[in-house]
Amino acid sequence: MSDEIVHRVQPAWKKNALIDNDTYLKWYADSIKNPDKFWGKHGKRIDWFKPYTKVKNTSFTGKVSIKWFEDGLTNVSYNCIDRHLKKRGNQVAIIWEGDNPYDEKKVTYNELHEHVCRFANVLKKHGVKKGDRVTIYMPMILEAAYAMFACTRIGAIHSVVFGGFSPEALAGRIEDCKSHFVITADEGLRAGKHIPLKDNTDKAIEIAAKAGTKVEKVVVVRRTGAKIDWVEGRDVWHHEEAASVKPDCKPEKMKAEDPLFILYTSGSTGKPKGVLHTTGGYLVYVSMTHQYVFDYHDGDIYWCTADVGWVTGHSYILYGPLANGATTLMFEGVPNYPTPSRFWEVIDKHKVNIFYTAPTAIRALRGAGDEWVKKTSRKSLRILGSVGEPINPEAWEWYFNVVGEKKCPVVDTWWQTENGGILIAPLPGATDLKAGSATRPLFGVVPEIVDGDGNTIEGEGNGNLCIKEPWPGMMRTVFGDHERFIQTYFSTYKGKYFTGDGCRRDADGYYWITGRVDDVINVSGHRMGTAEVESALVAHDKVSEAAVVGYPHDIKGQGIYCYVTLSEGEKPSETLRKDLIAHVRKEIGAIATPDKIQFAPALPKTRSAKIMRRILRKIAEDDFGSLGDTSTLADPTVVDDLIENRQNKR
C-alpha cells in the first residue's frame, strides 16, 4: 500500500542484536527446508533428562497428529527454575508490582525454587497426581506463578481461568476437564476494587457439583484478608499448608508430549474449547520466540502486562522468559490506576528494558494525553511489543514516537492461544517495520493465504490465513474432543491449520492481519464467541432470540452489539436493557458486558431460517447504505425497523 509508513532498522537496534537480516533469512530458509535438522538443533536450548532422538512426527491430514521430540524426557519447572540456580540463584526471577504503587516484591530464583517446591508438595499432600487437572482461578499475585510451576513440577495439568470470569464460566471450565482441585485467593484487587474470587469459586463448585463434577480440595491464598466462607475438609489455607511441607520436591520426568496445560478459548460455535498444550515442543518454542522477538539479553528487565489467565501470560510472563533465565515483571494492577502514568512509572521504577502490552491499552493511554507519558523518563526502554488484536497505524505511531521516543522498535506480534507462541513478528535487529503490520513469519512458520474456495494466493493478495506446516509450540488437541480439534482447525482447508483470521500480504511479503473472519470478536484484546453471548442472552426468561455482532470501537477495538427479540408479551424498557446487561455479566463475566442492546421485533433471516449476520454487522456499524442483496430474506421489511432503531446512529 502506498500510504504505509516504513521504519528502517536503526543502527542502534542492529548493534547488539541477536539476529540480523541475513541470519533471519538463512535460519528461516533452513527451518523450512529441513525442520528436523533445524529443530533438532534448537530443541537443545532446554535441558532434557533423556535427550530426544526423534524430532518431528506430524500430520495435518486424517486424524491430525502432532508430536515433537517425542522420545525425550524433560520438565518445565526444572527448565524454568532449577537449571538456573547455579548461575543465577540470587538473581531476581520475578518482580511483583502490586495494584497499590507502594506494594512490590522481588523473588530470586533460589526463593522461587523453594516456593514452587512447597506448593508442589502441598498439591501432592492433598492427592494431586500426574495427569490430574488443577483449575487455577487467581489474581495476578506471585502465588499464581508458584501454583502454575508447581503443577508442571509434578506433572499435573493446569487450567488457568481468568479472574474476571463469572462463577458460571468457571464452573463450565471445571466441569469440562473434570478438575477436582481448585487453587484460588480470598479476593483479587484491581484498581482498588475487591474481586470476590473465593466466593465465586464456592458458587462455581456448587454448579459443577450439580453437573456431576465434585471438587475435592480448594487451596486458598490469602491476598486481602477479607472474610470468606469456609468448607471444612475441602478448603485449606495455602500459607498454613506451605509451612507444613518440605522445601524441596523432585521434578517429575515428563515425556515431551505429556500434557502441560489446558486453556479455554472461544470459537465461532459452542462452548469454549480446552486448548491442550504439551511439554517439550511448547517450551522450546516459547523460549526461542521470547529470546529472538524481544532480542532478550542476559540482565534485561522484561515486562509483559498480560494476565496469567490468558495465553500471553502463560507463554510470555512465565514460561518463555523464565526458561531463558530472565527477570520478568508481574503486574497486579491496571494501566490507569492511580493515574494514566502508571505503566511509565513502573517502567522507570524497575528500569524495564522490554515492554509488551496490548493495543487497547495503548489506545486508551493515548487518549488520556501525552503529558502522562512525558512526565516520566522511560530511558531504560529498548523494545516495545504489541499483542492481542490488530494495532491501528495511529496507535502504533504514538507508541513508537511518544512512548519510545523513536528509539525503540515496536514488535507487533501475531499469534493465538492455539499457537502457543508468536508466529508472525518482526525481529528488532533484522526487520524493517511498517506501522500496523506484524511483518514476517518466524522460524518454521509457513503462512498461506487462501481465497474462499480454498485456492492458494501467491504473492500479493488478501484472503484467509492458514498455516501450512506444524511448529513445535502448537496445540495438540481439544481436551477430550479430538474430533472437534480436526473439525475446527483442519476441515475448512484440508491439510492446513485455519486461523480464523483474515490477512493481506503486501509486495514485500509482509503480513497484515485484518481481524477475524468468523463469529469471534475481539473486545479489548479478549477473545469472545458471539455465540456465547447469544446463549447467555437467550437463557434470560424474557428473551426469545438474540444475535450478537462486533462493531468498531475506538478504544476496545470491537464493541459488543446485541440484537434481542423478546418473548411474546414482553415489552422493551430501560430496566430490561439493564437487566439483560447484568445477566450477561453474571453468565460470562464483565469482559462480555454488552455495549449496545437493540430490541428487535424480528431478525433478518433467509428462507431457510439462517440469520443474516452480514446485515446485522452493517447496521451495527451504521453503514446501512451498503447492505447488499436483501432479496433472499424471508421478510425484507424486518430490515427497515432494524435501521430505524439502530443504536450507533452517527
Ligand code: PRX
Ligand atoms: O484475531 C487475532 C487476534 O487475536 C486472536 C487470538 O486471540 P487469543 O487466542 O485470545 O490470543 C491473543 C494473544 C496471543 C487472533 O486470531 N490477534 C492476536 N494478535 C494479533 C491479533 N490480530 C492482529 N495483530 C496481532 N498482533
